[in-house]
Amino acid sequence: MAILVWDYLQEYAEERDDILDAVEQVFRSGRLIFGESGQGFERAFAAYHGVPHCIGVDNGTNAIKLALQALGVGPGDEVITVSNTAAPTVVAIDARGARPVFVDVRDSDYLMDTDQVAAAITSRTRCLLPVHLYGQCVAMDPLLELAERHGLVVLEDCAQSHGARHHGRIAGTMGDAAAFSFYPTKVLGAYGDGGAMLTADDIVQHRMRRLRYYGMQERYYVVETPGHNSRLDEVQAEILRRKLCRLDDYIAARRAVAQRYAEGLADTELGLPTLGPGNDHVYYLYVVRHPRRDEILAALESYGISLNVSYRWPVHTMSGFAHLGYRPGSLPVTERLADEIFSLPMYPSLPRETQDRVINALRDVLDRYPADGAVRVERLSNPT
Known part of the structure; x- marks a missing residue:
């Protein structure tokens, strides 16, 4: 599925x-x-x-x-x-x-x-x-x-x-x-x-x-x-x-999913979400980061996993706002993030077995697409 x-x-x-x-x-x-x-x-x-x-x-x-x-x-x-x-x-x-x-935005969060x-x-x-x-x-x-x-x-x-x-x-x-x-x-x-x-x-x-x-x-x-x-x-x-009436339960479920992602991906090269000072996160999205983002997303499709990018096109780069006069490089952190970030599945009813499939598939793909660009031997296993 x-x-x-x-x-x-x-x-x-x-x-x-x-x-x-x-x-x-x-x-x-x-x-x-x-x-x-x-x-x-x-x-x-x-x-x-x-x-x-x-x-x-x-x-x-x-x-x-x-x-x-x-x-x-x-x-x-x-x-x-x-x-x-x-x-x-x-x-x-x-x-x-x-x-x-x-x-611009902060590179950390x-x-x-x-x-x-x-x-x-x-x-x-x-x-x-x-x-x-x-x-x-x-x-x-x-x-x-x-x-x-x-x-x-x-x-x-x-x-x-x-x-x-x-x-x-x-x-x-x-x-x-x-x-x-x-x-x-x-x-x-x-x-x-x-x-x-x-x-x-x-x-x-x-x-x-x-x-x-x-x-x-x-x-x-x-x-x-x-x-x-x-x-x-x-x-x-x-x-x-x-x-x-169920909002706090939804938030608790999202935080539990985020915790499993954090634990399952902690030792990888994936950039995981950083909590801002004094913040309690509700994880509307679980946004991660990798310099080979597009290769990783394409590889995940073979595992039946389709992920989103929020946001691939910063607003100041859109043709509809060209009249504002922002040129490439004017918001360097925002523009760099647009090439690296993507979102993992995140919703309160996300099944535990689906979380495992995502974690295992990511670990598999990340081994093949290291951040340094080196070529590594592809694993033969297929996460379930």
Whole structure:
């Protein structure tokens, strides 16, 4: 059987009765838009994070875009972020008419290099947008200090960090606002698209609620500020509300898989994930590194293992953002990582025997493709 980097079918088999009951509950409720399921999930997600306000939206990209708008970021403003991220982070900035400004990432944990942010701030900078990537948090204290000193807002991109902590503080509670995605692959994933914004600011949350509902708040057809149609679907909200009760279990299962990978691959030439100072990792992805990445990925296909690269093309190298003017070599760490990193299968229901197949196949392939480029005799064994 082929091994994929992500699969939900085993989890669905285990949770099927609850998922289908969630759908039935919504369909029988008599309220398919802005009903109790959406409101209930918002209350529960806010409570999980210890903040007063959660605003559900239709996807994570719009969560970033609307949060930026609610924070006052717009045309002509600059937003400092990273290029080693999923493109939607930057697409959302561009959708506001703002200009993304990239800083490089750290070679150790692939997260924003906060030491580079001060030099990137200009008179047009309005927002710092750290991406809590792969399941752990950016070092936030330097960013919060810079934001206070320069009068900037901080928006956390938490699409990959549900439940992650930094020095005890949970992702999504350290900036002025936070944006989450509930795309099915996420640590807390829906059965379709979904997103949310968090904030402790009463004024900002009122703006967010208006913006996700055409610009209306109290009365239908009365637009206070032109907005969008960006509501979280009731069915997805009810599924998420129920899955939220299992989020800590999902995280524990991911950490157990990560521990087995770490133990099984510790004595190889594979670069394994490094934990940032003060971080509690939730392992949305288990990202490893090797200078002969593409040869290794091709060889793994013969074992029935298909893996992903997050991310093979840094955003600043994409043709859609050529107008930003970044040239090859402008973000050297990001660009080097793009040639070396790849992700191992990671999801809570990943069977133990599948983990063993991945570890054994990798060990076999790594013997044939050493980092120094030397040719070695191919093993005859085939991992099972």
